[in-house]
Amino acid sequence: MPAGIGEQRDHRGSRRLGGAEQAFWYAAAAVSYVILSLWHKWLLNWFVGPLWLVVVVTAGPSLVDRVRRR
Amino acid sequence: MSWAAHQFEVYAIQAHLPKKMQGKVSFWAIWLGDFTPDFLSKFWVYGITINGVHYGSSVPHQWHRGWPGMGFTHTLFLGILVTLGLWLWKRNRAWAVGYLLGFAAHALTDVNDSVGTMALFPFLTLNFSLETWKYAASIEGGKYLDAAAYYSSLGLVMDLFWLAVVLASWRVLTREYWRTTVVPADPGVWAWFGRFLPERGLLALYRATFFYGVCRLVAWSTWAHVVARPVIDGVERVGYPLDLRWTGPWWMPGRSLPQVPIWVVIITVTVLLIALYAVLGRLWEPMGRAEKAHRAKRAARAGR
Numbered sequence: 001m002p003a004g005i006g007e008q009r010d011h012r013g014s015r016r017l018g019g020a021e022q023a024f025w026y027a028a029a030a031v032s033y034v035i036l037s038l039w040h041k042w043l044l045n046w047f048v049g050p051l052w053l054v055v056v057v058t059a060g061p062s063l064v065d066r067v068r069r070r
Numbered sequence: 071m072s073w074a075a076h077q078f079e080v081y082a083i084q085a086h087l088p089k090k091m092q093g094k095v096s097f098w099a100i101w102l103g104d105f106t107p108d109f110l111s112k113f114w115v116y117g118i119t120i121n122g123v124h125y126g127s128s129v130p131h132q133w134h135r136g137w138p139g140m141g142f143t144h145t146l147f148l149g150i151l152v153t154l155g156l157w158l159w160k161r162n163r164a165w166a167v168g169y170l171l172g173f174a175a176h177a178l179t180d181v182n183d184s185v186g187t188m189a190l191f192p193f194l195t196l197n198f199s200l201e202t203w204k205y206a207a208s209i210e211g212g213k214y215l216d217a218a219a220y221y222s223s224l225g226l227v228m229d230l231f232w233l234a235v236v237l238a239s240w241r242v243l244t245r246e247y248w249r250t251t252v253v254p255a256d257p258g259v260w261a262w263f264g265r266f267l268p269e270r271g272l273l274a275l276y277r278a279t280f281f282y283g284v285c286r287l288v289a290w291s292t293w294a295h296v297v298a299r300p301v302i303d304g305v306e307r308v309g310y311p312l313d314l315r316w317t318g319p320w321w322m323p324g325r326s327l328p329q330v331p332i333w334v335v336i337i338t339v340t341v342l343l344i345a346l347y348a349v350l351g352r353l354w355e356p357m358g359r360a361e362k363a364h365r366a367k368r369a370a371r372a373g374r
Binding site: 010011012014017022026029030033034041046049050052053054056058 | 267270278285288292293
């Protein structure tokens with residue numbers, strides 16, 4: 001694992017999340033996953049569940065940054 | 071069977087490794103070991119239905135935990151065999167020890183349901199079960215009834231217990247712990263994932279199994295007790311009845327296989343856990359020396 005490149009950016013130059021922002025994205029992933037999976041229970045599996053969190057936490061902040069830049 | 075307990079126990083093991091193993095056992099090996107039994111057997115337990123034709127096991131609990139069947143996937147025997155294979159192949163102590171710990175956790179946790187596991191396979195093909203809750207996988211009920219029964223019984227308490235164990239060692243979920251303890255034990259795997267994911271994605275990947283465990287616990291419990299409208303004994307109910315007595319829930323027919331008495335289960339599982347801990351503790355240093363020697367030999371061969 002490469003050492004952190006500065007405090008704000010990681011080894012890929014992506015922004016590191018602060019505590020509150022990180023909590024927001026984890027909560028968003030959990031709430032959306034639980035609500036959707038109550039009605040679409042096929043989502044409750046070993047593959048979709050973990051992937052859901054990784055996608056939301058990885059892509060969510062990047063998308064918001066992109067929209068803000070416009 | 072256990073549900074989210076299997077997700078939580080991965081972090082519980084990670085957090086409670088003996089001091090000399092901390093930061094030196096692969097998280098991914100624990101994860102893989104814990105998931106192997108169900109990876110190998112579960113797909114056929116519920117099966118799939120295509121155009122009204124069901125493809126799957128005709129007797130799910132026999133397939134899942136019995137012999138003949140795939141019950142050997144939930145035995146320490148297979149865990150030890152795969153661990154030996156891993157060790158002979160890679161001479162990697164972090165993976166061999168992690169894999170066996172994860173596998174043992176899964177196989178021994180599953181003695182709680184009414185079917186249990188064959189703890190002494192291949193020497194004995196009787197199942198070891200504490201009958202804490204009913205094993206509920208069936209062709210008619212599928213995954214839904216299985217989930218409803220589990221989350222209406224002491225299975226729910228089992229999941230909450232393992233969740234509490236992880237939350238009591240909450241540091242295991244922090245970024246600091248991940249960076250200083252988890253990544254150094256498995257730098258190659260994390261570096262590979264790091265080619266595709268930013269750090270926040272890697273951390274999410276580490277926490278993802280815990281996240282999935284919490285979400286499935288909440289989602290299935292909510293569905294079973296709030297959303298579902300089951301008809302039990304001819305009466306439509308709001309949610310499945312909760313039954314936190316031993317061998318619950320009452321509204322589900324129990325399934326079991328020929329098994330040993332409960333006192334034998336308690337003694338055997340305790341002895342197996344102590345033996346596993348003692349053997350791994352004893353082998354830890356010699357395995358480290360063998361790994362070093364193997365690496366030195368490979369480096370010398372590469373240098374020629």
